[in-house]
Amino acid sequence: MHALEIRPQAWITKPGRSPVLQVYSPRISSLIQLQKVHGGRIFKLTLRPFSPFHLRLGQSLVVTSDSRTLPVKERGIPRLKIRAGPAFGTGEHATTHLCLRYLTRFLAWSAKRNTGVLDLGCGSGILTLAGARLGARAEGWDNDQSAVREAERNARLNRLTARARFRKADALRTALPPADLILANLYDSLLLQLLPRLDKHRRSGTTLILSGILRGQENAVIRTARKLGWKLQRRGRLGRWFCLQFGHQEKKKRTP
Numbered sequence: 001m002h003a004l005e006i007r008p009q010a011w012i013t014k015p016g017r018s019p020v021l022q023v024y025s026p027r028i029s030s031l032i033q034l035q036k037v038h039g040g041r042i043f044k045l046t047l048r049p050f051s052p053f054h055l056r057l058g059q060s061l062v063v064t065s066d067s068r069t070l071p072v073k074e075r076g077i078p079r080l081k082i083r084a085g086p087a088f089g090t091g092e093h094a095t096t097h098l099c100l101r102y103l104t105r106f107l108a109w110s111a112k113r114n115t116g117v118l119d120l121g122c123g124s125g126i127l128t129l130a131g132a133r134l135g136a137r138a139e140g141w142d143n144d145q146s147a148v149r150e151a152e153r154n155a156r157l158n159r160l161t162a163r164a165r166f167r168k169a170d171a172l173r174t175a176l177p178p179a180d181l182i183l184a185n186l187y188d189s190l191l192l193q194l195l196p197r198l199d200k201h202r203r204s205g206t207t208l209i210l211s212g213i214l215r216g217q218e219n220a221v222i223r224t225a226r227k228l229g230w231k232l233q234r235r236g237r238l239g240r241w242f243c244l245q246f247g248h249q250e251k252k253k254r255t256p
């Protein structure tokens with residue numbers, strides 16, 4: 001990968017089976033080179049011309065890939081600019097879109113000032129920065145240094161460096177700080193490893209938003225989370241991707 005001029009992002013869609021790798025790249029030559037180095041077969045190639053990205057989440061947030069002027073009806077809505085770079089997370093992918101929906105709703109309902117948001121696997125920083133734009137104290141972690149650099153660039157672009165911090169850290173190995181909300185747009189096997197690490201968070205009332213879960217894998221995540229005492233609060237789907245929100249499970253009072 002390092003020999004490539006750009007670093008395409010890869011996503012293994014069927015862990016446990018023969019891996020399928022989805023690679024997003026602005027150039028076909030990079031894909032051909034990748035195939036030469038690693039072997040495998042190009043199964044499907046979809047070409048899409050670059051078009052500026054624009055996502056609106058009701059009256060809560062507008063995410064764009066450039067600085068163009070917004071339509072009048074959107075000018076009063078908080079805005080985030082996320083440039084299309086090497087890190088995952090422009091907002092176009094269903095997993096990110098679902099997280100943004102849940103995050104904006106959570107923050108709209110949160111009565112607390114300075115809500116603490118921890119974004120595990122922050123990629124471009126989109127979710128951390130969305131939280132910060134909406135008033136949260138947000139921290140994003142990624143185990144890929146290039147993603148952290150990209151997230152920091154996006155924080156500067158949006159003038160959010162005072163509210164959003166990024167660090168290179170492995171969410172499965174590093175001690176996790178307290179947070180009111182934890183977002184993790186990872187894939188299911190990582191989420192299953194992450195859940196047992198969140199017991200203190202569950203007991204202190206953290207809300208959990210888990211994304212990156214393919215249809216068919218959501219029940220395993222729900223079962224594991226429930227066994228660990230989490231209560232499923234919301235379940236959403238876009239195409240074949242699920243997003244789950246969990247909260248604190250009240251212990252049943254013993255009847256004498």
Ligand SMILES: C[S@@+](CC[C@H](N)C(=O)[O-])C[C@H]1O[C@@H](n2cnc3c(N)ncnc32)[C@H](O)[C@@H]1O
Pocket residue numbers: 087088089090091095096099119120121122123124125126127141142143144147169170171172185186190212
């Ligand atoms: C699907 S992307 C999500 C990016 C962004 N949060 C979004 O919602 O669009 C997952 C990110 O998690 C990072 N990642 C994978 N395993 C990780 C781990 N164990 N600890 C921290 N980050 C991890 C990857 O480098 C990648 O940037």
